[in-house]
Amino acid sequence: MSKPVALELKNVSKYFGSLAANKNVDLTVYRGEILAILGENGCGKTTLMNMIAGIYYPDSGSISVDGQEVVIRSPKDAFRHGIGMIHQHFKLVDLFTAAENIVLGVKNGQRYNIKEVNRKVQELADKYGFNVDPKKKIYEMSVSEKQTVEILKVLYRGADILILDEPSAVLTPQETDKLFDVLRRMREDGKSILIITHKLHEVLSISDRVAVLRKGEHIATVDTATTTASALTEMMVGKKVELNIKRPEPKNTCDRLEVQGLNMVDAEGIKVLDNISFTARAGEILGIAGIAGSGQRELLESIAGLCHPVTGKIIYHNPKTGESEDLRDKDPVAIRELGVRLSFVPEDRLGMGLVGNMDIVDNMMLRSYRKGHSIFVDRKKPGDLAKKIVEELEVATPSTKTPVRRLSGGNVQKVLVGREIAASPTVLMAAYPVRGLDINSSYTIYDLLTEQKEKGVSVIFVGEDLDVLVELCDRILVVCAGRITGILDGRNTTKEEIGLLMTKTETSAETEKKEVTDNENA
Amino acid sequence: MNPFLDYILTSIPLGMTFLYGCTGEILTEKAGHLNLGIPGIMCIGGACGCFALKLMNGTNIPPALIVIISILCAFIGGILMGAVYSFLTVTLKANQNVTGLAMTTFGVGTTKFIMNGMAGNGGTIYLYALDYFRFPFAESTNSLKYNGVMVYLALIIALVASFVLTRTRVGLHLRAVGENPATADAVGINVTMYKYVATCIGSGIAALGGLFYIMDYAGSYEAYKSIEALGWLAVALVIFTLWKPHISIVGSILFGMLYLAGSRIPTLLKIQLDISATPLLQMLPYVVTIIVLIVTSVSKKRENQPPAGLGLPYFREER
Incomplete structure (x- = not known):
């Protein structure tokens, strides 16, 4: 490649305690390219980017910008080298206008004059085709506008290496397309863009090259033009690891919990649950796989009576009385008073x-x-x-x-x-019960869940490690962006199959869009 | 003289007592710290100023300098109180409400100790300087001209505070610290420094209110005893003015009028009011504050809400 090197990482490692978040990662970013960083949850993508942006400091290895080795100890240092990161969680002052947020903390020796800032921000926005009003307050903005402000904030500080942490996670497909247009314009302007994502179709549509990470290690960097979705998935999930988790055959199964057509929207009006229907059976472990934030939390909380879906039914078959009850729109006390014995191990333990x-x-x-x-x-x-x-x-x-x-x-x-x-529940729901646990504690939890299953409890297990899901669960429900993309038999499935389903909906959304435009054309 | 005009003219200087406390508290709250120590800090300011005046009695220092030095002493007394409060709440992350109340108890008690000590040791000698706080051209007690030096100082401070908060980069940063310290931190603003400086300067400004009340408005030995009650009103005034120093100028005069309503309204309306009803009228400032709170809470306009980070200690995310 003839483009000059913008950023180079050599042998970068980062450990949290004894856990390696990144191990000997090498990465090269050129000027004027979009590099996608691809990987599963917890593969070290964000940690790696945080090291470039000065939030973490690497334990070993070196980072060079424009061929010069640099030390980046804080976000300020990163800005000095022209590196800016747009985090998934926006860091904006709600009460301030876009321009006020953008200028916050900038010390350029000039007198503070908000009109001048407004003008500069508008200029910058026009240059790259952002649609933003510098005088608008953040709390009046939509999520995509807030993201625009975050990007402008970084550009205003003169960054030419931009890191975006899952920028499309909060956007609608149309907004994502718009963002990608802007990113392409920035690439033409010679900026280097690193984009963290686990959505394959996005990787294929926007990036020039893809770097795949797995369990903290850099697997490969490939040219997007010469790769395919399935090749990337294979690199992402890796070979199957034998865990030897006990999995007895389910006995005496019967339907315990029937979820029918559950729909829910969040405070911002985005669909978080989209027509979810499934049945959880007594005496088996039903796994739920999906990228974090695909609706798992909302689903479990709906069943537990903590949040209320707009439409749909949650039918509980009481094993004692043989009666069936709809649990939707009931609070936890009402659910218990009905004699439903539901146990919930939430994600947020404390x-x-x-x-x-x-x-x-x-x-x-x-x-x-x-x-x-x-x-x-x-x-x-x-x-x-x-x-x-x-x-x-x-x-x-x-x-x-x-x-x-x-x-x-x-x-x-x-x-x-x-x-x-x-x-002594009849339904046991556990969300990420082994997150942050060491191996021994994890196995204790798996054994407890299996023990409950053998007692005839209907166990619902939300997990992130695909190896565990494949070995622990009898059936696996795959969700993506609030939809069920597949229900698989735990004994006859592969990680690749789950991995593909986990990233599926986005492509179907795009085909839907295509259909719409086709219809319009016709 | 028109009794109504007279009413307003007396309310202005009383209002300035509130204005000092209010401006100081606004600065502190803009940094995200609810300082309930304001009444105590105002007392300490009065005590420090008076103590300095007592020491300067009989020296050759010109009157103008005596006034300036005593004001500085009150200011420094306030800063010291603010520094203790900041250390506890910013560095040690102690609960702000508890710390503030402790500061008030401490300030009121210490002031009583100092003022009583001075009284037993040569009397109320500091009162000699009363006239120094007036302009030389102040003649009649019933005119605008009678307003002393510190009345104008209060107005200037409030206007400067308003300008700094809305028009300068320092003000923008300070507001960011109070609204969302994590964001401010992420863009490289020194959150701890801003919190310390805003709280200390705010406390210093509030402390001037105590000195002003003793040496200008009341001008009596007993005056220090009522500062605490006025200090609480200053805290209420912050809510009333929706955290805006320029509104607090009008608000403080209004509060002054409401505070004096008990003694003034009956004469103004020429009605006979039972003496026991006076405290009821003195409740007016608090009632008004509650009404303002209700109105702003119902309207939910974001600009009129307290700083989002108010009362919350800031922990930098250690990961």
Whole structure:
């Protein structure tokens, strides 16, 4: 390639504790190109980019800009070398106008004059074809406008290497197309653009080259023109790893929870659940696979009665009475009063699952404080339960009186799962129950889930590690952007198949769009 | 003289007491810190200023300089209180409400100690300087000219604060710190420095209110005892003025009028009011504040809400 090298990473590694987030990564970015960084959740894409942007400092290796080795210790250092990052979560002051946000923190020695800033921002926006009003307040803006402000913020500071962290995650397909047009214009202007994504069709449509990361390692960088979606998926998911998780054949299965046509929109009016229908059976583990934020959280919270879908049914078949109840629009107390025994291990353990400042016994009582008719709470039974959980699950804690906050992640999770299982549920939902846990704790959790399955509980497991999903679950539901893209048999599927389904909807959205334009033309 | 004009003319200097406290508190709150220590800080300001005046009594220092030095002493007293508050809430991330209330208790108590000490030790000697706080051309007690030096100082400070907050880069950065410290941090603004400086300067400005009240408005030995109550009104005024120093100029005079309503309204309307009803009228400023709170909460206009980061300690994301 004849283009000059803009940025070069050599042997860059970063460790969090003993965990390698990035291992000996080499990466070269040229001037005037768009490089896509592709990989699954937790493969180290964002960590790598954060090191370039000065948020983390690499443990080893070197970074060079324009052939000169540089030290980037803070975002300010990164800006000095012309590197700017647009994060997934916008860092904007809601009450300020676009221009005020853009000029914030810029010290160029000139007198502060907002009119001058407005003019410059408008100029910059016109140059690249952004559609933005510098005087508009951020809180009045749509998500895509906010993103535009973030990009302008970086350009205003004179960046010529731009890093975008999953820019299309918050955009509609039309907005994404617009953004890509702008990015192409910037490429023509000689800027280097790194774009983090896990949407294959986007990679294929915008990038010049693709760098694939897997488990912190750089697998390969290939020219987009010479690769295919399936070749990239293969590089992304890698070879199958044997985990040897116990998976007994399901026995006596019967329908327990029937979800029919669930639809939900979030506060910004974006569809988060799109016509979700499936059946969870007693005595089996139903896995849910998907890119983070594809609607898993909303789905589980809808079933638990924590948020309310617009349309659809959640039918629960009560094994005791044989009756069926619709759980939609009922709050957790109402669900429990119906005799439905639902346990939920949420993603946010210390936020939704447990109270960090309370001890293990008190946390047990969160489930049982309604029992008994005295005005005094009964601490004896929860105390016994706490002791039982600490012993049986080998929770490492000084005593049951220790605030949960002081326990390690794995032990917190054991306490939470222990409590939920102790309620002898008929449906057990667990969202990312092994996130942040070491191998041994993870296996303890898998065994607990399998044990529940054998007891005839309907287990719903939301996971991110495809190897685990393939070995643990009896059936796997794949979601993408709030839709079900496939329900697979856990015993006869491959990681590649799941990986393709996880990124599927976007392409179908594009074909839909094509159909629309075709219809218009016709 | 027109009784209504007289009413307004008395309300202006009283309002300035509120204005000092209010401007100081606005600066602090714009940095995201709810400083409930304002009443105590105002007391300390009064005590420090008076103590300096006592020390300068009988020296050859010209009156103008005496005034300036005593104002500076009150300012420094406020800054010291602000520094303690900032250390606790910014560096140690202590709860702002608890710390602020502790500062008030401490300030009120210490002031009583200092003022009583001075009284027992040569009397109320600091009151000799009362006239120094007036302009030489102040003749009648019932005219605008009678307004002392510190009345104008309060107005100037409020206008400067308003200008800084809305028109300068420092003001933009300060508002960003109070609204969204994480964002401010990400663009390279020194959040801790801004919080410290805004809180300390704000406390210093508030402290001037105490000195002003003793040496200008009240001019009596007993005056320090009522500063705390006025300090709380200054905090309420911040809400009333929707965190805007230029509105607080009008707001403070209005609060002054409302505060004096108990004694003035009956004469103005020529009605006889039972003495026990006066406290009811004195509640007016608080009632008005509550009404403003209700109105702004209902309207939900983002510009009229308190700074989004108010009361929340800022932890830099350690990852």
